[in-house]
Amino acid sequence: xxxxxxxxxxxxxxxxxxxxxxxxxxxxxxxxxxxxxxxxxxxxxxxxxxxxxxxxxxxxxxxxxxxxxxxxxxxxxxxxxxxxxxxxxxxxxxxxxxxxxxxxxxxxxxxxxxxxxxxxxxxxxxxxxxxxxxxxxxxxxxxxxxxxxxxxxxxxxxxxxxxxxxxxxxxxxxxxxxxxxxxxxxxxxxxxxxxxxxxxxxxxxxxxxxxxxxxxxxxxxxxxxxxxxxxxxxxxxxxxxxxxxxxxxxxxxxxxxxxxxxxxxxxxxxxxxxxxxxxxxxxxxxxxxxxxxxxxxxxxxxxxxxxxxxxxxxxxxxxxxxxxxxxxxxxxxxxxxxxxxxxxxxxxxxxxxxxxxxxxxxxxxxxxxxxxxxxxxxxxxxxxxxxxxxxxxxxxxxxxxxxxxxxxxxxxxxxxxxxxxxxxxxxxxxxxxxxxxxxxxxxxxxxxxxxxxxxxxxxxxxxxxxxxxxxxxxxxxxxxx
Numbered sequence: 001x002x003x004x005x006x007x008x009x010x011x012x013x014x015x016x017x018x019x020x021x022x023x024x025x026x027x028x029x030x031x032x033x034x035x036x037x038x039x040x041x042x043x044x045x046x047x048x049x050x051x052x053x054x055x056x057x058x059x060x061x062x063x064x065x066x067x068x069x070x071x072x073x074x075x076x077x078x079x080x081x082x083x084x085x086x087x088x089x090x091x092x093x094x095x096x097x098x099x100x101x102x103x104x105x106x107x108x109x110x111x112x113x114x115x116x117x118x119x120x121x122x123x124x125x126x127x128x129x130x131x132x133x134x135x136x137x138x139x140x141x142x143x144x145x146x147x148x149x150x151x152x153x154x155x156x157x158x159x160x161x162x163x164x165x166x167x168x169x170x171x172x173x174x175x176x177x178x179x180x181x182x183x184x185x186x187x188x189x190x191x192x193x194x195x196x197x198x199x200x201x202x203x204x205x206x207x208x209x210x211x212x213x214x215x216x217x218x219x220x221x222x223x224x225x226x227x228x229x230x231x232x233x234x235x236x237x238x239x240x241x242x243x244x245x246x247x248x249x250x251x252x253x254x255x256x257x258x259x260x261x262x263x264x265x266x267x268x269x270x271x272x273x274x275x276x277x278x279x280x281x282x283x284x285x286x287x288x289x290x291x292x293x294x295x296x297x298x299x300x301x302x303x304x305x306x307x308x309x310x311x312x313x314x315x316x317x318x319x320x321x322x323x324x325x326x327x328x329x330x331x332x333x334x335x336x337x338x339x340x341x342x343x344x345x346x347x348x349x350x351x352x353x354x355x356x357x358x359x360x361x362x363x364x365x366x367x368x369x370x371x372x373x374x375x376x377x378x379x380x381x382x383x384x385x386x387x388x389x390x391x392x393x394x395x396x397x398x399x400x401x402x403x404x405x406x407x408x409x410x411x412x413x414x415x416x417x418x419x420x421x422x423x424x425x426x427x428x429x430x431x432x433x434x435x436x437x438x439x440x441x442x443x444x445x446x447x448x449x450x451x452x453x454x455x456x457x458x459x460x461x462x463x464x465x466x467x468x469x470x471x472x473x474x475x476x477x478x479x480x481x
Contacts, residue, residue, distance in 0.1 A: 048094035048103035130219035150192035332386035445478035
């Protein structure tokens with residue numbers, strides 16, 4: 001006789017078979033059997049996924065694949081839990097089954113207040129930025145605040161829908177069934193912008209060869225993906241978090257490398273292939289065209305291989321562009337705030353007596369430049385200020401655009417006096433630089449030296465306070481913390 005765990009596994013297999021055949025009633029029988037089994041066996045967990053969200057997760061030929069599948073395999077190794085897939089046809093159906101308790105877990109989603117009503121969430125185990133996608137003819141938008149009157153496509157039931165409704169309610173949004181539909185609408189000119197996860201967006205753009213599209217900016221907060229467990233199974237959370245803690249850095253890197261550069265290939269209808277091969281075989285036997293058919297097939301295969309090589313080269317080039325965009329400001333080409341945060345602010349190393357100094361720079365009265373000369377001229381001034389900063393600093397210094405008209409310089413092996421002299425040098429260069437339309441540009445500087453055993457975040461806050469003091473004291477000057 002089958003034990004409870006065997007009954008659940010058998011039920012999952014039968015459900016997959018009947019779903020493929022379009023028969024609904026056995027799925028209900030499986031749900032009842034699984035409910036009965038899991039009442040006494042807490043080690044078997046029924047779960048649902050988004051069936052069309054590669055490379056994160058998908059259901060192909062009835063099987064769970066993608067990044068979340070690999071993490072569930074690791075959790076199976078690191079805990080005593082077993083995971084049984086409940087197949088669904090859409091992400092909305094998966095959410096409905098979670099709310100009804102027919103699914104007990106979903107392995108990869110963001111936490112939101114709405115989902116908190118029926119799910120409990122594990123620790124974060126995977127992060128990924130969201131990006132804005134537009135036609136190449138559109139300007140770089142940088143963020144939601146620059147969308148203006150453009151239409152924005154978002155997949156329904158995604159966390160970003162709640163985020164836009166809360167923080168950017170005036171944006172004209174169009175809800176799509178999934179990310180593929182949203183990207184197709186942008187490519188066809190039906191909407192202006194799409195927002196989605198960088199990994200899945202990149203995969204679909206490469207798959208479909210949508211060369212008319214580009215990454216136009218960052219799309220709100222990055223995805224912080226967790227496992228979600230229904231409230232009645234809250235006891236699973238401790239086991240899951242314990243298993244997540246056992247996942248090594250090497251495990252994370254291995255999964256990232258496996259799925260980062262994947263080119264998604266459309267599913268093959270094997271039944272149709274078998275039918276075509278059968279008809280072709282009869283055609284060859286009766287008409288003796290085997291040689292001609294094989295020759296045509298080889299030519300077709302060669303053409304496909306050449307096309308795949310072209311797609312691979314294009315994928316490598318666009319991946320390089322994405323890597324640059326992830327770390328650099330698209331306007332000034334300086335390092336961006338994301339790079340600064342990841343490299344310095346989120347780095348808990350102690351730099352000791354290396355003599356690290358921070359300089360925060362703010363362009364004086366930049367709003368007046370935009371109001372008087374227009375935002376296009378304001379962008380040109382930002383680019384020119386970035387040029388002045390790059391030629392003024394030393395080779396080892398790091399210059400980043402913090403946001404708007406603010407910049408940050410990280411100076412290693414330099415004390416407070418040396419940083420102050422750098423501020424004076426930049427001030428002199430600005431006064432001698434010929435800006436567009438003879439605009440006079442000055443800056444205020446906040447300077448702080450990293451103390452021994454001090455976190456760089458604390459040093460940054462002291463430099464920011466010094467900048468505030470410099471602005472309050474009349475601007476066009478520096479102030480040391």
